[in-house]
Every structure is written in C-alpha cells, then in structure tokens.
Amino acid sequence: MVAAPYGTCTLSLLLTCLDDALIYEGALLPIGVVMTQTTLAVKKRTETVPVRFEVEVPENLPPGSRVWLTGSSSALGSWKSAGVRMEHVAGTLWVREVRLRKNALVFFKATLGSWEWVEQNPKGEEINDREVIAREPMTVHFKVDRWADGKHREALSTRDPHVMDLGVFGKKTTGFEHKVLVHLPPNYSEIEDHHYPIVYMLDGENIFDCATAFMGNAWDADQIHDKLLEEKKIRPFIIAAVYHVNQRDDLYTPTKDPMFGGGNLEKTARLVMKEIDPVLRERFRVEEGPEATGVIGSSLGGLAAFHLGWSHPEYFGIVGAMSPSLWWSDHWTLKMVKRDKSPPMNQRIWLDMGTHESEMLIHPVREVMDLADILAEKGCNVALEIDENARHNEAAWKKRLPIVFQWMFGDKPGRK
Numbered sequence: 001m002v003a004a005p006y007g008t009c010t011l012s013l014l015l016t017c018l019d020d021a022l023i024y025e026g027a028l029l030p031i032g033v034v035m036t037q038t039t040l041a042v043k044k045r046t047e048t049v050p051v052r053f054e055v056e057v058p059e060n061l062p063p064g065s066r067v068w069l070t071g072s073s074s075a076l077g078s079w080k081s082a083g084v085r086m087e088h089v090a091g092t093l094w095v096r097e098v099r100l101r102k103n104a105l106v107f108f109k110a111t112l113g114s115w116e117w118v119e120q121n122p123k124g125e126e127i128n129d130r131e132v133i134a135r136e137p138m139t140v141h142f143k144v145d146r147w148a149d150g151k152h153r154e155a156l157s158t159r160d161p162h163v164m165d166l167g168v169f170g171k172k173t174t175g176f177e178h179k180v181l182v183h184l185p186p187n188y189s190e191i192e193d194h195h196y197p198i199v200y201m202l203d204g205e206n207i208f209d210c211a212t213a214f215m216g217n218a219w220d221a222d223q224i225h226d227k228l229l230e231e232k233k234i235r236p237f238i239i240a241a242v243y244h245v246n247q248r249d250d251l252y253t254p255t256k257d258p259m260f261g262g263g264n265l266e267k268t269a270r271l272v273m274k275e276i277d278p279v280l281r282e283r284f285r286v287e288e289g290p291e292a293t294g295v296i297g298s299s300l301g302g303l304a305a306f307h308l309g310w311s312h313p314e315y316f317g318i319v320g321a322m323s324p325s326l327w328w329s330d331h332w333t334l335k336m337v338k339r340d341k342s343p344p345m346n347q348r349i350w351l352d353m354g355t356h357e358s359e360m361l362i363h364p365v366r367e368v369m370d371l372a373d374i375l376a377e378k379g380c381n382v383a384l385e386i387d388e389n390a391r392h393n394e395a396a397w398k399k400r401l402p403i404v405f406q407w408m409f410g411d412k413p414g415r416k
Contacts, residue, residue: 047101047102048075048099048100048101048102049099049100049102049134049135049136049137049138050097050098050099050137051097051098051099051100051132051134051137051138051139051140052095052096052097052138052139052140053069053086053095053096053097053098053108053139053140053142054093054094054095054139054140054141054142055067055069055086055093055094055095055110055141055142055143055144056092056093056141056142056143056144057092057094057110057143057144058092058144058145058146058147059092061112062112062117062150065112065113065117066085066086066088066112066113067085067086067088067094067110067111067112068081068082068083068084068085068086068110068111068112068113069083069084069086069096069098069108069109069110069111070082070083070084070108070109070110070111071083071106071107071108071109071129072106072107072108072129073098073100073101073104073106073108075098075099075100076098076106076108081111081113081114081115081118082111082113082114083111084096084098086110100132100134101134102134102135103133103134103135104133104134105131105132105133105356105358106131106132106133106134107129107130107131107391108129108130108131108132109127109129109130110142110144112147112150114150115148116148116149116150117147117148117150118147118148119144119145119146119147119148120145120146120147120148121145121146122145122146124146124148129391130142131356156210156211157209157210157211158208158209158210158211158218158220159181159208159209159211160208160222160223162183162184162186162222163181163182163183163208163209163222164181164182164183164184165179165180165181166179166180166181166182166240166276166279166280167179167180168180169271169275169276169279170271170275173267173270173271173274173275174247174251174264174267174268174271176245176247177245178204178242178243178244178245178271179204179243180204180240180241180242180243180276181204181207181208181209181240181241182238182239182240182241182280182284183208183221183222183225183238183239183241184196184238184284185225185226185229185236185237185238186226186229186236187236188236188284188285194285195285195286195287195288196236196237196238196284196285196286196287197235197237197238197286197287197292197293197294197409198237198238198239198240198280198286198287198292198293198294199237199238199239199240199293199294199295199296199318199320199408200240200242200272200276200293200294200295200296200316201219201221201239201240201241201242201295201296201297202242202244202252202268202295202296202297202298202301202304202305203243203244203248203297203298203299203301204241204242204243204244205243205244206218206219206394207219207221207239207241208220208221208222208241213394214394215393215394217393217394217395217398218394218398219394219397219398219401220398221239221241221401222239224398224401224402224405225237225239225405227402228402228405228406228410233406233410234405234406234408234409234410235409237294237408237409238280238284238286240276240280242271242272242276244301248300248301249261249262249300250262250263250264251264251265251267251268251304252265252268252297252300252301252303252304253265253300253303253304253328253329254303254304254307254311254328254332254333254336255328255329255332256329257328257329257330258329258330260328262328262329263329265304265307265308265311266311268304268308269308269311269312272295272308273312273315289317290313290314290315290316290317290318290346290347291317291318291346292317293315293316293317293318294316294317294318294319294320294408295308295309295316295318295319295320296320296322296404297320297321297322297324298322298323298397299322299323299324299325299392300325300328301322302320302321302322302323302324302325303321303324303325303326303328303333305319305320305321305322305324306319306321306324306333306349306351307333309321309347309349310337310345313345313346313347316347317346317347317348318347318348318408319347319348319349319350320350320404320407320408321349321350321351321352322350322352322397322400322404323352323353323354323357323364323392323396323397324351324353324368324371326364326367326368326371327363327364327367331367333371334367334370334371334374337371337374337375337378338374340378343379344378344379344380345380346381347380347381348381348382348383348407348408349375349380349381349382349383350382350383350385350404350407350408351368351371351372351382351383351384351385352368352384352385352386352387352400352404353365353368353385353386353387354386354387354388354389354390354391354392354396355386355387355388355389355390356389356390356391356392357390357391357392358392365386368384368386369384369386372384383407385400385403387399387400
C-alpha cells in the first residue's frame with residue numbers, strides 16, 4: 001500500500017494489463033483528490049485451459065477416505081468442502097484434471113471431503129490458500145503435509161470483557177434477532193461530560209470475537225481502536241457491532257439480484273436508525289450529527305455501508321466501504337450512481353479493494369476505481385485504497401482497518 005501525498009493535485013494509478021491479470025502500483029487517494037486512471041480495454045474471456053492437479057498426501061489415510069480439491073473456481077466446487085474428487089494413481093499420489101478459465105487467478109486447497117479434514121502445515125496450523133493462474137495447459141504438483149484431525153472444535157472466545165452485549169434488536173423490523181456489541185473508549189467513564197462519535201460496523205460477528213468470526217478470524221476492532229488511541233493517532237469513538245444473523249444476501253443489498261434475490265437493505269437502515277441508535281444515544285454519550293456517525297462494512301457489508309450512506313446522508317456522514325460487492329445485480333450500484341443527478345453530499349466516503357480478490361483480477365479493482373472517479377466528478381469527498389496482493393477475507397480487512405479508523409477520526413491533513 002502506497003500513500004499519495006495530500007494536496008489538490010491530480011493522481012493517476014499506474015496499471016498494466018497482462019491478459020486479464022493486473023500489475024500495478026497501489027495508491028491511497030486522499031479526500032478531495034481528483035482521480036484519473038488509465039483506460040483499459042479488456043476482452044471478456046470464456047476460454048478455458050486444462051490443468052492437471054497432482055497431490056502427494058500423507059501415508060495411511062483414514063479408512064475409506066478420498067482426496068478432494070476445492071477452490072474459488074466453479075470448476076473446483078466454489079469452495080465446497082468436497083469440491084471435485086481426485087483419482088488415486090499409486091502410493092500417495094492423487095490426480096485430477098479440470099478446465100480453468102484462462103488467465104484467471106484461482107485459489108484452492110485439498111480436503112478429505114470436509115473442512116474438519118482440510119490440509120494443514122506441519123505444525124497443524126491453517127495454511128494460506130494455494131493459488132494458480134492458468135495461462136496455458138499445465139500441471140500443478142503440490143504436497144499435503146498433514147490433515148486436520150476431523151474433530152469439530154468450538155473456538156474460544158477472544159472478546160474482551162469491556163465489550164458489552166447490548167442484547168438483541170430487529171425482530172419486528174427484519175424478522176430476526178440481531179445481537180449488538182458495544183465498545184467504549186478506555187477513558188469513557190473518566191470524562192463524564194464528553195460525547196463521542198459512533199461507528200456502526202456491519203457483520204458484527206466478525207468484529208470482536210474469534211469464537212463468532214468467519215473461520216475464526218476476528219478483526220479485533222476494539223484492540224485496534226485502543227492501540228491507535230494510545231499512540232495518539234485517532235480521537236476516541238464508540239464502536240457498535242451489529243450481527244448479520246446469516247441474512248447478508250437479503251439485508252445487505254439495495255436491490256434484488258436475479259440469481260440471489262435480496263434487496264432489503266432498507267430493513268437494515270431502519271434497524272440501525274430507528275431501533276439501535278436511539279437506545280445507544282439514550283444509554284451512552286453519543287455525539288450528534290452525521291459528521292460524527294460512521295458505518296463500516298466489507299464485501300456485501302461494504303456494499304451495504306455505501307448505500308446506507310448514499311440513501312441516508314443526513315444520518316451517516318462517514319462511510320467505510322471495504323471491498324464492496326459492486327457486482328451485485330449486474331453492477332447496479334455503478335449504474336445508479338451514474339444516473340443520480342442530485343448535488344454532492346457533505347459526506348466522506350472510503351472505498352478500497354485488494355488485487356487478489358477475484359478470479360478476474362482486474363475487474364473489482366477497475367470497478368471500485370470507476371465508482372471513485374464518478375463520485376469525485378460529482379464533487380463527493382472520496383478516498384480510494386488499492387491494496388496490493390490483498391485477498392477477499394477477514395485478515396485483509398483487519399489489516400486495513402487501522403488506516404480506515406485513522407481516515408475517519410485521525411488528525412492527518414485532509415482527513416477531517
């Protein structure tokens with residue numbers, strides 16, 4: 001990640017297109033910077049190439065076991081634990097040939113048919129996703145050091161005691177019970193007359209606790225806030241984490257997708273604005289006004305955060321849309337923003353994307369850059385971060401969260 005100097009200059013992102021892969025220098029576009037970008041003509045490709053996967057596995061497989069491949073491509077089962085079954089050749093060697101989209105980045109792992117039997121490193125730890133870009137027919141040979149032991153273990157809670165459980169909300173609004181967790185600044189009780197900004201964080205299961213976070217990877221937002229505060233890099237604020245209760249496709253999307261349905265984001269808006277927020281403001285010293293109220297989300301939560309701010313600028317004055325799923329409903333968000341003729345809103349909007357988030361590397365990066373360009377042309381206050389090699393996962397969003405917090409409530413030029 002490269003930070004560009006703040007100013008009124010025009011900043012370009014350097015991009016080079018190799019087939020559908022992307023090589024570039026990432027840059028942070030501060031608030032108010034007018035953005036330009038290299039025009040890229042990219043052909044939509046449907047060509048596939050054969051890829052032979054060969055894996056050497058540990059001896060003495062459990063009786064009746066078979067080896068499976070799973071990965072980000074539909075040809076590998078789209079991350080189903082039993083994606084495609086491999087064939088036993090001899091000894092410890094298993095093989096499988098599939099056709100992958102040419103020049104697409106594909107992530108993959110081996111399993112014994114379930115995530116309780118996924119491959120691990122020699123120490124028994126989770127490994128990073130393997131990856132391949134199939135530019136031509138090829139063979140991918142890899143070795144599994146060991147398997148997970150097949151036992152399902154409940155993750156231990158890592159939630160700090162000072163993170164409060166505010167109870168559940170939303171039964172009448174969304175039809176579901178959304179738990180809300182609240183983190184107060186460490187000095188909250190010491191300064192009785194001070195009021196604090198508030199940031200609503202979507203996908204609340206992932207924000208504070210490994211026991212509830214996806215794949216056990218929590219963002220540790222409370223610890224990040226407190227560390228930045230101790231280093232005097234931010235002013236203190238309240239964090240409210242709102243659970244998604246496995247209804248992301250429905251409650252985090254602004255319009256219906258022909259394949260996935262959804263389109264009930266306004267229920268989430270009512271949940272936050274009409275149910276949760278009044279309770280928080282009654283119980284805690286929350287600063288008034290949209291300039292002191294933020295919302296953060298990632299993936300579909302990033303899409304939701306953007307639209308909550310776009311539809312309710314009088315409420316959410318600071319938006320953190322991390323890796324927003326702009327593909328939703330045939331790229332409806334970009335089309336909607338282009339059509340919107342209303343005057344620029346007095347908001348600050350953060351957008352970001354990693355370069356390893358999709359099979360087609362260039363597409364999500366280009367799309368978030370297009371959105372940032374359109375917003376800037378409309379006079380919106382927007383910042384864009386392109387994170388080199390970052391993937392679409394909790395670890396990447398946790399890594400960028402300190403930057404987002406500093407952008408929201410830091411003291412650097414142009415960030416207020």
